[in-house]
Amino acid sequence: MKATIRYATALALAAMLAACGSAQTKELTLEQKLSEKKLALGPEIDRVRDYRLTGWNYLDREHVIIHTGPSSSVLITLKMPCNNLSTAEDIGFTNTVGSLTKFDRLVVRDRASHMTERCVIDSLNELEKIQAS
Numbered sequence: 001m002k003a004t005i006r007y008a009t010a011l012a013l014a015a016m017l018a019a020c021g022s023a024q025t026k027e028l029t030l031e032q033k034l035s036e037k038k039l040a041l042g043p044e045i046d047r048v049r050d051y052r053l054t055g056w057n058y059l060d061r062e063h064v065i066i067h068t069g070p071s072s073s074v075l076i077t078l079k080m081p082c083n084n085l086s087t088a089e090d091i092g093f094t095n096t097v098g099s100l101t102k103f104d105r106l107v108v109r110d111r112a113s114h115m116t117e118r119c120v121i122d123s124l125n126e127l128e129k130i131q132a133s
Contacts, residue, residue: 033059041075042126047099048074061085073127076106082119084110
């Protein structure tokens with residue numbers, strides 16, 4: 001009986017400590033995540049013309065940065081979380097007019113299951129480099 005009480009007490013204490021720890025870890029805002037990469041949110045754009053995807057960076061399940069040239073980056077905001085984005089090795093896009101628009105979809109293939117997820121784009125924003133002060 002005493003062992004059961006000790007076990008239950010230990011479980012309760014562990015649960016309280018976990019709750020305290022998770023309450024203190026705050027998710028960074030989008031602006032903070034961009035700032036860490038020395039970027040700032042620029043104006044919303046309708047399309048990315050003649051782009052070549054030279055790289056990309058995962059921010060969270062609703063935001064990804066694509067690099068479209070040597071000094072050009074665009075923030076893609078998705079309408080809903082894209083669950084496989086955090087584990088994707090490669091990304092692609094649907095494209096119907098020769099430019100990337102907010103009417104296209106981000107296509108992500110899960111590394112483990114090879115399932116394809118199509119994530120609807122909500123908006124596109126230019127990203128501006130923050131100058132070191």
